Amino acid sequence: xxxxxxxxxxxxxxxxxxxxxxxxxxxxxxxxxxxxxxxxxxxxxxxxxxxxxxxxxxxxxxxxxxxxxxxxxxxxxxxxxxxxxxxxxxxxxxxxxxxxxxxxxxxxxxxxxxxxxxxxxxxxxxxxxxxxxxxxxxxxxxxxxxxxxxxxxxxxxx
Amino acid sequence: xxxxxxxxxxxxxxxxxxxxxxxxxxxxxxxxxxxxxxxxxxxxxxxxxxxxxxxxxxxxxxxxxxxxxxxxxxxxxxxxxxxxxxxxxxxxxxxxxxxxxxxxxxxxxxxxxxxxxxxxxxxxxxxxxxxxxxxxxxxxxxxxxxxxxxxxxxxxxx
Amino acid sequence: xxxxxxxxxxxxxxxxxxxxxxxxxxxxxxxxxxxxxxxxxxxxxxxxxxxxxxxxxxxxxxxxxxxxxxxxxxxxxxxxxxxxxxxxxxxxxxxxxxxxxxxxxxxxxxxxxxxxxxxxxxxxxxxxxxxxxxxxxxxxxxxxxxxxxxxxxxxxxx
Numbered sequence: 001x002x003x004x005x006x007x008x009x010x011x012x013x014x015x016x017x018x019x020x021x022x023x024x025x026x027x028x029x030x031x032x033x034x035x036x037x038x039x040x041x042x043x044x045x046x047x048x049x050x051x052x053x054x055x056x057x058x059x060x061x062x063x064x065x066x067x068x069x070x071x072x073x074x075x076x077x078x079x080x081x082x083x084x085x086x087x088x089x090x091x092x093x094x095x096x097x098x099x100x101x102x103x104x105x106x107x108x109x110x111x112x113x114x115x116x117x118x119x120x121x122x123x124x125x126x127x128x129x130x131x132x133x134x135x136x137x138x139x140x141x142x143x144x145x146x147x148x149x150x151x152x153x154x155x156x157x158x
Numbered sequence: 159x160x161x162x163x164x165x166x167x168x169x170x171x172x173x174x175x176x177x178x179x180x181x182x183x184x185x186x187x188x189x190x191x192x193x194x195x196x197x198x199x200x201x202x203x204x205x206x207x208x209x210x211x212x213x214x215x216x217x218x219x220x221x222x223x224x225x226x227x228x229x230x231x232x233x234x235x236x237x238x239x240x241x242x243x244x245x246x247x248x249x250x251x252x253x254x255x256x257x258x259x260x261x262x263x264x265x266x267x268x269x270x271x272x273x274x275x276x277x278x279x280x281x282x283x284x285x286x287x288x289x290x291x292x293x294x295x296x297x298x299x300x301x302x303x304x305x306x307x308x309x310x311x312x313x314x315x316x
Numbered sequence: 317x318x319x320x321x322x323x324x325x326x327x328x329x330x331x332x333x334x335x336x337x338x339x340x341x342x343x344x345x346x347x348x349x350x351x352x353x354x355x356x357x358x359x360x361x362x363x364x365x366x367x368x369x370x371x372x373x374x375x376x377x378x379x380x381x382x383x384x385x386x387x388x389x390x391x392x393x394x395x396x397x398x399x400x401x402x403x404x405x406x407x408x409x410x411x412x413x414x415x416x417x418x419x420x421x422x423x424x425x426x427x428x429x430x431x432x433x434x435x436x437x438x439x440x441x442x443x444x445x446x447x448x449x450x451x452x453x454x455x456x457x458x459x460x461x462x463x464x465x466x467x468x469x470x471x472x473x474x
Contacts, residue, residue, distance in 0.1 A: 007304075010472070012337055017200055021170055021315075024278070028300030042333055059408050092217050096281045120340070123412045142344030146323075150469055153308055156168070156315040157337075157472040165462075175358055179328055179473075182436070186458030250375050254439045311466055314326070314473040 006035040006152040008145065013158055014043030014067070016074045016089060016101065022047075022158045023104040029154070030111035038108070039145045040136075041118035044158075045125065047071050047105070048115055048132050060126030069131070071101045109135045116140050164193040164310035166303065171316055172201030172225070174232045174247060174259065180205075180316045181262035187312070188269035196266070197303045198294075199276035202316075203283065205229050205263065206273055206290050218284030227289070229259045267293050274298050322351040322468035324461065329474055330359030330383070332390045332405060332417065338363075338474045339420040345470070346427035354424070355461045356452075357434035360474075361441065363387050363421065364431055364448050376442030385447070387417045425451050432456050 007029035011022045022038065030036045040048050051070025055061035075086035093100065099107070109115070115136045122128070122139060129139060138144075149155045165187035169180045180196065187194045198206050209228025213219035233244035251258065257265070267273070273294045280286070280297060287297060296302075307313045323345035327338045338354065346352045356364050367386025371377035391402040409416065415423070425431070431452045438444070438455060445455060454460075465471045 010337075010341075012334065018170065021168075021199060024300055025168075025304070028304055032301060032304055034304075041337060057408075057411060059404055059411070063404065063408070088217055088221065092215075092221070092282055092284075095215060095217070096284075098278065098282050120414065124408050124414050126408075126412075142340055143348060146341070146344055146348055146350075146470070154304070154313045155470045155472065156313065157474050158315050176328065179326075179357060182458055183326075183462075186462055190459060190462060192462075246375055246379065250373075250379070250440055250442075253373060253375070254442075256436065256440055312462070312471045314471065316473050 004153055008149040008152045008155040009038045010157045011038055011044035012041050014046040018158050019047045019074055023108050026108050026113045030113050037114040037148050039116045041121045048136050050133055054131045055126040162311055166307040166310045166313040167196045168315045169196055169202035170199050172204040176316050177205045177232055181266050184266050184271045188271050195272040195306050197274045199279045206294050208291055212289045213284040320469055324465040324468045324471040325354045326473045327354055327360035328357050330362040334474050335363045335390055339424050342424050342429045346429050353430040353464050355432045357437045364452050366449055370447045371442040
């Protein structure tokens with residue numbers, strides 16, 4: 001890749017508004033011709049999970065119940081009381097023709113944005129490769145992410 | 159602008175402590191001679207709103223009521239129970255002669271820090287240009303922000 | 317230092333998962349031969365506090381009680397109801413042989429990662445140098461952090 005171009009986004013948040021921001025920046029970067037990668041770690045993994053229950057151990061299953069993945073289940077970081085936040089936010093996005101998260105993700109994939117799941121997070125949270133959508137790339141660690149980032153102009157932690 | 163100098167701060171948070179951190183870094187960067195821009199998106203817009211109620215639709219107005227803008231209404235991300243957080247934090251800042259947010263913002267403006275509101279966030283949240291303080295620059299999108307950021311040394315997401 | 321290599325991490329969060337992410341990235345960067353510094357500001361200071369009660373004034377002491385420092389007292393940003401979050405998270409980390417925060421911090425120190433506490437945060441929160449672990453470097457401000465960051469490839473705000 002061309003040196004000093006490109007954008008890396010480390011997405012740790014599983015909050016709707018931040019996931020949305022992450023995909024919007026990734027789309028903008030890819031549309032501007034930058035090589036772009038998103039590294040999904042911890043709660044960010046929810047954005048690339050299929051949405052099935054996960055986990056092997058009792059704790060892993062319990063975590064999956066209180067924090068189930070899947071891009072349509074994600075709520076915003078503010079005002080999520082009684083699910084109102086998610087509904088209100090989705091409604092306002094719809095009213096203003098902002099594309100839903102699923103379409104943003106599709107646009108990112110179509111533009112060639114790489115989706116990399118973080119290995120350590122998957123191990124701790126007991127999420128398997130099969131629990132993730134098919135479009136994700138290789139499961140990788142911090143070293144691989146930093147290596148890509150070394151050729152990038154922006155590296156954001158969201 | 160000189161290439162590879164400059165600092166971009168994407169401020170998505172509307173929490174007092176993070177807004178404060180964002181302005182402090184922007185001031186530090188501008189004082190060091192870097193061209194500095196802050197891109198205000200989602201809850202971050204509160205920091206450059208005048209503070210009036212906003213919104214056109216029922217939902218937009220409702221969001222403005224639970225999440226009213228204006229730099230003096232902002233509370234910290236931790237311990238905001240019963241407004242104690244904001245009061246306690248403000249009091250400790252005052253006791254230690256740390257400037258309040260409004261002064262930090264003024265210092266940033268005086269040092270030439272650009273304040274850019276995010277177009278898409280304004281549309282979704284139904285915030286108009288008139289709802290923002292006069293010192294803000296052009297309403298812009300991710301593309302313009304990334305273009306500026308391409309000439310910067312740091313791009314932070316706060 | 318070699319120009320345009322190196323990594324700066326500004327750690328503002330005191331949440332277990334984010335502190336863990338910060339140390340993991342710092343370790344990865346240092347292990348890859350990059351000069352790496354972590355700048356601890358606000359709640360992030362908890363990760364390098366000894367864990368004793370702090371504060372001089374009534375408010376400072378009160379803040380220390382509700383928000384006591386020390387790397388073993390830190391809880392994750394999600395699901396911290398009744399302390400379950402911290403226990404569950406720690407347990408899952410242990411089950412999967414992920415090192416606890418204290419070992420991560422030690423590994424970072426052993427790899428030469430610089431730990432810099434933010435002066436202004438210490439003043440506002442009434443935390444003294446003696447309240448911090450011995451391995452921290454000079455107390456410094458935004459200017460010094462940015463100067464280091466100017467020679468870095470990545471600057472992350474966590």
